[in-house]
Amino acid sequence: MKRLLGLVLLLGLIAPAQAAAHAQLEETVPQRGAVLRQQPEQVVFRFSEPVEGNFGAVRVFDASGRRVDEGDAFHPGDRGNEIAVHLRDGLADGTYTATYRVVSADAHVISSGVVFSIGEASAAGKTVAELLGGQDTGPVTDAVFGVARGLQFAAIAIAVGALAFLLLVWRGVLAAGVAPAAAATAFVRRHRRLVAGAALLGAFSAAAGVVLQGAEAAGVTGFDALRPSIVKETLGTRFGTVWGIGVVAWLALAALAAFALRPRAGVDREPAAPSPVALLAFAPLAAFLLLLPALSGHASVQSPVWLLLPANALHVAAMSVWVGGLATLLLALPAATRALPERGDRSRLLAATLLRFSPLALCAVIAIVLSGTVQGVVEVRTVAHLFDTAFGRAVLVKLVLLLALIGLGAVQRRRVLPRLRVVAAAGAAPGGAGLLLRRTLRGELLLIAGVLAATAFLTAYAPSTAERSGPFDRTTELGPIQLQLTVDPAAVGSNELHVYLLNPRDGSQFDGAREVTIAATEEDEGIGPLDAPADKAGPGHYVANVALGVPGTWTVRVSARVSDFDEYTTRVEVPVR
Structure with a gap:
């Protein structure tokens, strides 16, 4: 519970003040x-x-x-x-x-x-x-869309990673002769259910993602977005096309898993893993799914695409090998060990499996760090952006969680694996080593859930180098007058300010101001006041332009002189990114 609470608090740091x-x-x-x-x-x-x-x-x-x-x-x-x-x-x-x-x-x-x-x-x-204001999906739809993204990434990691585990780890375990018929059959059956279940989860979350993207684009709720016209138009967008193909790919992968991952007898009538040729049938589907986050997100459109697209694909592939391997160790391998009557056989199977997975996981971690660094440098650029943008905060949380994961991986390599070797050589039961293994695997999967959640936030936010906010809108009092101030886009650079003066009784335009003056100040940086000449654009409507040079909280001062003796002034704080 404490770990879960800490995870929730960390993820709370990445909630943005405004949409990007x-x-x-x-x-x-x-x-x-x-x-x-x-x-x-x-x-x-x-x-x-x-x-x-x-x-x-x-x-x-x-x-x-x-x-x-x-x-x-x-x-x-x-x-x-x-x-x-x-x-x-x-x-x-x-x-x-x-x-x-x-x-x-x-x-x-x-x-x-x-x-x-x-x-x-x-x-x-x-x-x-x-x-x-009437074109907003609301917080519930936004939150569900985030969950759908997270489930999609989890499905990719588990399904593709479990297939990689079967090819790169389990075939070697079978060749070592430490997994007899009963254990191999139990493993393959549980592994097939793991891959098929991940594929069905992927199909469901991809279909939900298409509907929810339509809701976002149309500014309606998720239920309203189920209309065929909205779904059709969503499928015509870049995101809709990629995730729509993803639904088909997931269903094909589920069908293929049900057929190709069945336990089968080898030449010696012992159950064997699917052949490399059979596993190759998964290759095009797995390749597309590994590219799905990049094709539907920043990496396929943000310059330099030639660098970000392969870096993102490598990042997803490496994370899948790691996550899918851990999921297989925790959810499929126990079925194999329980099928062994001798406790010493269980220790030998665990040790043989971890000995083959450990170097693979280490290579995956190195690839994750390298590819993540490339993407972070391009999309975040500065240390300040790690703290003052939603995208940067998501990257920071993901980095912290990955460091914790690497720490647990080190525990496995330095403590769990040596102890398993000892008990396997002695023909003893896993005992404390097996218990420590289960605990570290569960801890890693919990942290991975946080990493996937942070990744879902990352795809929802714009990169720090492109993040913008606005328009900013605020209604307040200006003496006896009602003031509506709009700052567009409320970002560093040129901004257009609209001032609307209204009669508070009936909401009609107040056209009695002889002069309206506007100035902007950034007190923390000691900038300003910057005068912004206001031009009258209509009854009670004034327009001004001002260049806001740095991000931060700017104070916009609006003054309206209504007679030779009366002038009203108010100040509005405007967040600028």
Whole structure:
């Protein structure tokens, strides 16, 4: 219980304050705050990388909150990094708000919006954040999606690793003659159930992942995302295609395991492991599953792909060899030892198996460390990012858990394995050595569950080098006036600030301010105040631009002078990444 509580506390460190995204908005047509003489035919958002969105991805609203877009979102000129929507004909003069909710190439959902006007600017109505507020899946769906990712990675590790154990470890154990017929048969039967069970878990979690990704993209609950139209559109996205193929691959692997992993008699009528040729049938399925996290995540889209993609695949493969081997030792090997009547035979079987698995596990650990270091350097870059970004904190937690795992592995190599050798040579029962082995294996699997959970968080977050937040939205009081402040994207660099002044009685725009001034300060770094000239974009609506040079908590001061003698001031703290 204490270990589990500690694990929960560690994983709590990686919960982000706000959602992250990877693709970045580079340009809009019309531009932010533009006042156009004529109505445009369409609204276009241009991003730093390809995006996908068919689920009402781009919407345009008038000042009353009614939608004025027409038709589905589309990619102008088949350019994947642009997404647009047509506007209805005959729009009246006034101010409009265009919002987007799209899926970036690494499966992250990003959203924000811009305000523009036709003819003469008017009251903007609801803010971007308010218009996007109804497009949220909620914490339950987000949490279940995280669980589905974790189960998918666990299934990959157990199934592929168990197959590797059969090929690289168990065949050698049989050749050593320490696993007679009863033990070999019991092992193969339990091993087959382990692989088939992992495959069914993988199929279920992959199917759930497709549905939940559709929920994220469409901004609906998981149950609402079961609609055939949403599932179909999700399968057309990068993530949906990869995980949809994953469902088929898992079902094929389960069927193949039921057929190819059956106990069979060798030439001497003793049960034998499946031949290398039979195991080769698993190779294409296993290879795809090892690539699944990379193909549906950051590694296949973040530069340099030539380095990150193979590093990620090696990382998953090495982790699978380690995790799947441990699962086999804990869940399948005991069936073999219990089938042996002599206790000395049990010790010899345990020792022979560990002697073959131990160097394999050591090689896997080295590969995990090397590949993980490559990915960490590229995706985190700085030590500071390990602490001030959700992605970095997930990497840090995963690193701590892996170090603990390596420590338990060292206990096995230095304490358990030598003691098993001694009792095996003496023909004695495993005794204390066997008990210590079970305890270390259980501890390792518990820590591995934490590693897989941290990995699920990593795939949900954008890398530290790409993480962004926003738009930030806050409603507060400005004297007798209600103030709504939007900062977009609330990230280091150029930010657009929207100030809305409202009458608190009826929520109408307050247009009695003679002058509005805005300034930003980062007190911890001693920066500012940076003045941001505010331009009036409509009744009670002011727009300003300011460059926020460092991450941290910025204080935005908004002042409104309403007469020669009255001026109201308030301060809003804005988290900037």
